[in-house]
Amino acid sequence: MDFTFNFYAIVLILFGTTSLLLSYYIYKKEGGAVRYFGIMMFSSAAWSLTYGLELASTTLEQAKFWISIEYIGISTLPITWFLFCLKLSGKEHWYQNKIRLAILIATAVIPTLMVWTNDYHHLHFKGYRMDTTGDFPMVALEMGPSYWIFTVYFYLLMAIGSYLLIVTFRKSDPIYKSQNYSIIIAAFIPWITNISYFLGFRPFGQLDVTPFAFILTIVLIAIAIYRFKLFDILPVAREKVLELMQDGFVILDSKNRVIDYNPSFRKYITNIKKNKIIGSQIETLFPDHDGLTALIKDRQSGKIELKVENENGSFELEAKIKTLNENQFKLNSEAVIIKVQDLTTLRKEALLFKSQTIELQQLNQLKDRIFSIIAHDLRGPLVNLAQILKMTTDDIITIDEFKVLAPNLNKDISYTTELLENILHWSRSQLKGYGIDKDLFDLKNMLVNEIDYHLPAAEAKNIQIIQDVFPGEMVYADRLMIQIVIRNILSNAIKFCNENCEINITAVYKKEGFIELCIKDNGVGMSDTALKKIFNGENLSTRGTMNEKGTGLGLVICKEFMEKNDGKLLVKSEPGKGSSFCIYLPVDAK
Known part of the structure; x- marks a missing residue:
């Protein structure tokens, strides 16, 4: 190829080659928006370098060859500018759509193919001629319809990209003003030069100064990147x-x-x-x-x-x-x-955390207490029973001696059974996902069954149980849980009653939608301090009036079960005068 290098060609080739090397360096080293800038820099470099070689060409055929290579940079530059602006403004999700990206790539390929096949259809350039009227020969082009369509598309992408930059930087802080000015000025330089070229303002004849304008744009953006640290903290x-x-x-x-x-x-x-x-x-x-x-x-x-x-x-x-x-x-x-x-x-969360901490501490205390009971109170009666049965089997004790020990064994077994029931029911209620099976049921029927269950223990102490509950009093709750609550309260009342005491059971409907079921006794009663300790889950086990054992778990379980059923448990007691246990049961679903 025969070249005659002039000042403009040398400038374009020099800057084009430098930009080409820098674009590769930036693309490899950087990421994010800077990488897109490197791709845009490559397109600009390809345009500048090949246009410089076109200006240095002495024949029309040689110049046409470089024009065909030149269009690789020309057709990809608006797309790379558009992608760069999308990334910079935080709109990168737009081109992550494969269909949109494919359309963008196609719009870069089509103009290039139109130029390469122009000799067969002359739609992009109607004609070429070498203009020798200037200081050096330059190609004069007669534009075809395809060229003007591509030009409109070129301007459209440049305009959208520039708009995105202006909108992005308009909302940013004064902190970024140096970067903003550099980018916005850089965006408008190619516009001004290219529009001037098409309007006929051509101080250098056929010379297209748009590649020079893009060189200046690249320089300004590069300054913004490395001098003002443009992408260290993006506005977006x-x-x-x-x-x-x-x-x-x-x-x-x-x-x-x-x-x-x-x-x-x-x-x-x-x-x-x-x-x-x-x-x-x-x-x-x-x-x-x-x-x-x-x-x-x-x-x-x-x-x-x-x-x-x-x-x-x-x-x-x-x-x-x-x-x-x-x-x-x-x-x-x-x-x-x-x-x-x-x-x-923050304060609500602090209160919730404090409440959860207290609840967890109480739960741990109760857990430790249950393990202590299992290790001592539950093991003791079972060991005694096993020893007596072994002694009876080995004829160490007689049947008459066994009958003497039987009442105490019966008490131990009753205590152990009650303790196991409470532990099992409480443990079951603590399981994650444990459901409450609420339903309507007749309160009086349940009370009659529970009174019959406790009659032997009451008759042993000559305690009279009087219930005054009307038939048909329906409540809405978990039947098993309420049965456990009533059983524990009745058992405690009998345990802490002296001989010839009375236990009165009444049920009254309240306007708030609850039935108040009260179990009152005239037994030994409890102090306020003892009540607080029991409901706080502290280890407080008191023997009954006939030395009956107690676990201290009953009232804790009763209180928890009532809360799970949207009810409540109230206790009033006075030493020497007895106790009153009132539970409030909802009459219908809430």
Whole structure:
């Protein structure tokens, strides 16, 4: 090939070659938006380098060859610019669609193919000729319809990309003004030069200065990247980070006007439209908070609590104030940043955590207590029974001696059975996923069955059980759980009654939708201190009036089972006068 190099060709070839090498370096080293910039740089380099070789060509055929190679850069440049702008503005999801990406690639391939096959259809260029009227020969082109369609498409992608940049940088902070100016100016340089070329403003004859304009664009963007650290903190990345923050942030200028804020801050202010926040005075956003205003006006860093009520709810807030000097973030001197934290949720979570901690401690205490009972109280009676049975089998004791020991064995077995039932029912209720089978049932029928079950123990102490419950009193609860509650209360009443005592059972309907079932006795009673210990799950086991054993688990289980059935258990007791146990059972489903 025969070349005659001129100044313009040398400049384009020099910058094109340099850009080509740099584009490879940037693509390999960097990521994110910078990598897309490297791809765009490659397209620009391909255009510049091949256009330089076209300008250095001395024959029309040689120039046409370089034009066909040149179109690889020309057709891909608007697409790479568009992808770069999408990435920079946080809209990369758009091109992640395979169909859209395929269409973009096709729009780059088609113009190139049109140029390569132009001699067969002349749709892109109607004709070529070598213009020798200037300082050096240049190709003069007569444009065809395909060329103008591609030009409109070229401008469209460039315009959309530029619009995305303007919108993105318009919302960004003054922190980014150096980067913003570089990118926006760089975006408009090729526009101005190319439009001027098409309007006939051609100070260099047939010379197309658009590749030179793109070289200048690449240089300005490169300066923004490596001088102003454009992509160290992207404005779009900043927006995404601030949107994820739960705490509110607001930045004030030296005159206490809002210059920036994040979405979380918006919910704490009232009667201010979103587009009116920027430029508002801080005292307008937080009226009746003189303490906050005073700290800001005095430029004092610190924190203060605020109470705010608006359409979003009532908030207890903590505002942390930080004064920024003129060297920080390139903001106005004496700017202020305020972090607003919602204490309402934090305090609720703290109370919930405290409640859960106490509940867990009580549960652990009860668990330890159950294991202690199993290890001692449950093992003892079973060992005694096993020993006596062995002695009887080995004829160590006679049948008459066994009959003497039988009443005590019976008591131990009854105690062990009751203890096992309570432990098993309580353990079952603690299992995750354990369901409560609520249904309507007749309260009187259940009471009659439970009284019959406890009659032998009551008759042994000559205790009279009097029940005054009308038939047909229906309640809505888990039948088994309520049966366990009543059984435990009756068992305790008999255990702590002296001989010839009375136990009275009554049921009264309450207007609140509950039936109040009370079991009252005139036995030994309990002190307030003892009651509190029992309901707190402390280890308190008291023997009955005839030395009957107690586990101390009964009332704890009763209280828990009543709460699970949307009811409650109330206990009144006085030493020497007896006790009253009242349970409240719902009459229908809530």
